[in-house]
Amino acid sequence: MEFLRPSDWDEAVAAKAAHPDAVPIAGGTDVMVDLNFDRSRPGALLDLTRVTALTDWGTDGDLLRIGAGVTYRRLIDELAGRVPGLAMASRTVGSPQIRNRGTVGGNLGSASPAGDAHPALLAAGALVELASVRGTRRVPVTDFFVGPKRSVRTPDELIAAYLVPADPGVEQFAKVGTRNAMVIAVCSFALSLDATTRTVGTGIGSAGPTPLRATEAADFLAAELPWESLGPVPAAVAARFGELVGAAARPIDDVRGRADYRRHALAVLARRTLGWAWADLGGAA
Amino acid sequence: MTTVVKEPTAVAGGVGTSPQRPDGVLKVSGEFAYSSDLWADEMLWGATVRSPHPSAELRGIDITGALAVPGVYAVLTAADVPGARHYGLEVVDQPVLAVDEVRYEGEPVAIVAADHPETARRAAARVKVEYAVRAPVTDAEDALTRGDLVRHVPIRRFATAGDAALTADVVVTGDYEVGMQDQAFLGPESGLAVPAEDGGVDLFVATQWLHVDQRQVAACLGLPPEKVRLSLAGVGGAFGAREDLSMQVHACLLALHTGRPVKMVYGREESFFGHVHRHPARLSYEHGASRDGKLLYVKARILLDGGAYTSSTPAVVANAATLGVGPYDVPTVVIDAYGVYTNNPPCGAMRGFGAVQACFAYESQMDKLAAALGLDPVELRRRNAMTTGSVMPTGQLVDGPAPVADLLARVRDRPLPAPATGDPRERPGGVANTTRGEGVVRGVGYAIGIKNVCFSEGFDDYSTARVRLSVVGGEPAVLVHTAAAEVGQGLVTVQAQIARTELGVAMVSVATADTSVGSAGSSSASRQTYMTGGAVRAACQAVRATVLARLGRATDPDRLGSAEALSLVDGKVVASDGSVVASLVDLLGDDVVEETVEWRHKPTRPLDPATGQGDAHVQYAFAAHRAVVDVDTELGLVRVVEIATAQDVGKAVNPQAVVGQIQGGTAQGLGLAVMEEIQVVDGVVRNPSFTDYLIPTILDMPPMAVDVLELGDPDAPYGLRGVGEPPTISSTPAVVAAIRAATGLALPRVPVRPDHIVFP
Structure with missing residues (x-):
């Protein structure tokens, strides 16, 4: 198994293009469980933890753009006032250790029907930002999930961020x-x-x-x-x-x-x- | 004239104190070496091929694909077992590796050794097994009809001679069900087998009883027991799940076959298939009482699903039957308890051992009876409470303390907890934000249970201790050596405490448990502090006698008086007037005094097979619980608010460990009440993981009020009473009683699930 460690976002997107079968790993709270149980054996892992751009958040016009690598812990600590529903959902995720590692980007990547972040993103009318060497697109989260653990993300795409209204109800x-x-x-x-x-x-x-x-x-x-x-x-x-x-x-x-x-x-x-x-x-x- | 009353000397770190566990810091800091951490140079890793079917004929096994995997050293099947092909605790019926058929999902069929655990796992997946799948027998009632009986224990005890009709002013009946609970220890099955030069094998393993493992492993390997030497590796919890063999024979077979050390470690999912579980049960009860609330009779039928092999089902059935009416005086008792074979996962020992299932039913019945009589549930229990001098349904006299009414009063009289403060963690659903008080109703419930301590029914139950006293670095030092398994309960601490008290020596170490000393029996049945504690005390007394005999040769006999008048304090022999007679350092010099003692409790007798009469048990232990719960009646979610408990422990040899047992056992009982169940459908386990087999977290387990009584039992060492199991027994029915009080529902089954409350 190859272990790819891009140091920035361009490298990450390029690596995904070169290795479309590579499984992106952020907190590892889903991917490592699957590996441990031998449920999947990807040809490569794409470690995103060195890509600092993924852990930023900020406003983007009238939207709030949150990097896919922001942990549940940070959503609770830093963003509870701006994304209250998502912060409430984050509090229910796993244990403190899991919340310190796990990310909403990973939740979206797994696309499990049980992902705790998903209902809050749906209710907020969020967009998911997908990126590849071909370019960037923003998909309404309502169109993102297409089946159990399946989404519209193509093999060469990475989840860069998600966007919600900056002034939520x-x-x-x-x-x-x-x-x-x-x-x-x-x-x-x-x-x-x-x-x-x-x-x-x-x-x-x-x-x-x-x-x-x-x-x-x-x-x-x-x-x-x-x-x-x-x-x-x-x-x-x-x-x-x-x-x-x-x-x-x-x-x-x-x-x-x-x-x-x-x-x-x-x-x-x-x-x-x-x-x-x-x-x-x-x-x- | 002053009468000098000699008080027992309080010894630092001795009996009645709570010294720090020798393994405590290591465990808290993550440094403790568990059996899964074992390592040897050149070692191989074992993996197990298991049946995916609960019932199938074995048509053929093709190992060629597995053997062809680079790094694989051995692939073995039943044909490679050199000795007995079956093993078992009481009945030898479980195959080392499947012979001709498989009888439960997960049954081992073949084993693999390879130079890497992943290689072993992949090779195991390449073993081709041809099965002719059969329809499994998965319903215990069907199994009984078919005659697949493990044991039937009848109890027949009549207030008046003859088979009198069972009639009473007030009669309540009920059918109850207990789901399959798992011990859910955190350290999975694991061990390391090292082939020895003499053709034998050394096995380092996490187990509950080294010698019973040794006996079974040696028989299967076709070796004399002395060539199969076992040492206890770090045990990460047991609760009964390590009484039966798991990987022991497999690792030894692979080690002897390859000539290399072989380590086996089960993963979490495999662990659910690697050990026995608590018997699921169906129980039908009828209680008859007079109008003033005196029990006249109890009639019960208890059906326990033993799964595919015998394991300890016969003893579990006997416990369910003999303890089947609870700690109450009942003049007439008619009980039939059955254990049957099915193609469900094998069931055997788990904390509470048959008493848990019965207690859920008889305590549910006591609440039902109280309601029928218009009596307070605690009052009804107290009116029928067993006391010293009571007679069990087996005819056995309860001759020790039996503070049943007192324990109930103690939990009843505790102040009730305050209403919820509004902290979301205190609400049903916790931080998941399901309620801000909507639908939430509080309820209070009570239960009390009874458990036998030590092995019963005439079993030759003993423990062996070797105690050595010598001078080390100018100080007297004691080494205690037994084969008793420290499984997390704190026995290693208790053994040292006893040696300090008996020999007045501060420096005590406890040797690693192994089979180079005689059997200690199992770390089960709440028996180790009683039995191995008793053996250590007896060995210490033998050492003391030997030491004092030396004194006779060295000192003026007129100063000594009788040996009883002397004490060993702080490394010195002290006369009754407090004067120092000699120091142990001087008395011993370079000599070593070592004594080995085999110690037994008072004998028990078998049960009469027709009437279930007989003095079958050694000691009875009692605990009462009061549970307070908040139930979200619309969502069916439960938060246990507080649990109060009172338990008689005879003597708290280590008070901190006693409270730890009470809290842990209560949590395990709470788990059975509201969440813990292995879900089996058509013989297939649906939830073999800690993702879906839920055990209580710190947010599920409430604060506890613990009341420890010390009413000494004259037959037991220091008067102690086994502590480990009683808390598990009555906490389950207490929690369910509280949920019933909150909801008004019957809730005849545990664990209580949200849909049981929402859609009764």
């Missing part, structure tokens, strides 16, 4: 697991409410072949919320929103939970996160 994230820490999601849900545009963003994790949006639920809620008055969300609206979120999931029965439980739990999480987000907006209870 209110965001919430909640995750169900069968223990109180260090657990893979049974299901998870992210919500964003933007009072300016009167739009609703949603993201569902671990309840389908890919991370999903609950489009119908979001449209329903955007239409029904009392944006003007900021009055209480009618109970029937909250309940219907939960039902629609549950219905948007495509869960299966597996060792972590039952499909019907996942739908039920998503409905509960949707209702609860709506209440908290509405309160964060200044809405009445």
Whole structure:
């Protein structure tokens, strides 16, 4: 197995072009597990930890651009105010050791339906920045996932960064697991409410072949919320929103939970996160 | 006239104190050498080919592809086993390598040795095994119907003569189920076999009982036991999972075949297939009581799935039966406990050993009965609590302390924990942000359990200790040598404490456990401090007698009085008036005093096969738990808020280690209550990893209030009572009782999963 260690971004992109089968490795919290279990044996590893450009974040017009190599720990410590949903999701990732190593870029690279960052990125309407020697493109995260552990990233591309609105609305994230820490999601849900545009963003994790949006639920809620008055969300609206979120999931029965439980739990999480987000907006209870 | 009462001398680092563990700093700093860290020059690595099928006929094994891999030194199958092709703890029925058939998923079929672990693993993947797959038997009830019985233990005890009809004012029935729990030790199965010049082999291995391994390994290798020498390597937890052989014979076979040292280390996934698990159980109970809440009878049927091979199932069945009504006075008991063979993973020893499954059922029943009677659950338990002088369902008299009612009162009377503060870590779901209080209901539950200590049913249970006293560097020094396995519980500390107390010598070291000294029995059944502690004490007393006999030759006999009047304190022989008679350094000179003693507990008897009557157990231990939980009733998530426990330990030989056992055992019981289960579907394990076999983290395990009683048992060394298992037994039903109190649900199965609460 070859071990490629580019020292900057141009070298990294060139190396990926020369070795399209190379598996990029950042924190290693997914890749090393697969190697240890002998689940995969790539021809080459592309170590991105020396590429400092990947660990920067900053504004890009009205967007916030976050390097793919920023760790969960730094998202929590440095960016909780700017990407609150993603920071909440980051807090639920693994253990402190995993959060010190793991990155959202790696989460996107693995493209697991259970990736904790994905629902928050979906709800925020994030873009994923992919780069190759051919150029750079920004793909809406809603189009990024195409199947279990599969994305639109081509073999010669690397994930450079992801971009979210610099001025987000209110965001919430909640995750169900069968223990109180260090657990893979049974299901998870992210919500964003933007009072300016009167739009609703949603993201569902671990309840389908890919991370999903609950489009119908979001449209329903955007239409029904009392944006003007900021009055209480009618109970029937909250309940219907939960039902629609549950219905948007495509869960299966597996060792972590039952499909019907996942739908039920998503409905509960949707209702609860709506209440908290509405309160964060200044809405009445 | 003053009467001088001689107090037991408090010895620094002796019995009743908590000296630092000799392996403590090494373990905390990551320097401790576990069995997986073993290394020898020129060593090879072993790997195991395992069956992917729970049941299949073995049609053929083609090893040529594996042998052709460069770096491979040996590929062995059952045909290469020179001695007995089967082994077993009680019944010799488990093949070293599969013979003609496989009976569970993961059963070893062939082994490989290569110069690199990856090479061994890849070569193992190239062993071609032809299977004729059969339909597995995976339902214990079906297995019983088919007659695949390991053991049936009936208990028949009647208040009045004859087979009286079981009637009572109030009757409650219930069907309960316990899932398959794993011991989940952190140090996977591993060891190093080194071929010796005499044609034998030296095996360094993490195990619970060196001599029972030696006996089985020697038989399979076709060697006399003295040519198979075992030394204990660093053990990373055991909990029963190391009672059966795993890689022991395999590594020795490969080492003897290749003439090279061979190391084998299981990965985490392989480990789930490398050891036995806790028996899954189905239990049906009927409790009859008078209106004033006195138990009149208990009738129970307990079915334990033993999996593919016998392992320790017969003893687990006996425990489930004999301890099947709990620590209560029950005049009439009718129990049938069965263990059966299936094609599920083999089950055997795990902390609590049959008492865990029974306790979940009988304590669930006690809560149900309390509700039916309109009584407080603790009050009902106290009204029926066993005491000294009670009679077990086996007819055995409980002659030691049995503070059942007191233990219950102690946990009941603890102040209840405060409401949650709002810190997300205190909520069900933890930092995953699932609730800010919505749907959360608090519940409180109680349970108490009973466990036998030491080996039962007439087993010749003994331990051997060798104690040597000599002068080293001008100071008296003691070396304690036993074959008892330090598995993390702290036995190595306790052995030194006992030697310090008995011989008054500060400098005590404990030799590595190996088979050059007699058997110590297993580090199981909460027995090692009792048994090996007893043996070390007896050997120390023999050394003391020998030393004092020398005194008779050297000193004026008139000053001495009887030997009992003398004590060994701080390296000196001290008379009853406090005067120093002699120093050990002078008494010993260059001589070495060494004594080896084999020590036994009081004998037990077999159970009558028809009635289950007999004085089968040595000692009974009791622990009570009160659990307080917060349940998110909409999501089915649970956070255990606090656990209070009270346990009688007879004598806390090492108080810190006692509390450690109580906390660890309680955590293991909490795990069974709310998360720990090996999920087996059609004989196939679905979650062989710590990603999906969940054990409690620090955010799942709450603060504990621990109340340790020391009611001495006159039969036991220092009055001590085995500590390790009782905390595991009653914590599970206490947590579930608390969830029931919060939700009002029946919850007849553990572990309780979120969907059990959401969709009852």
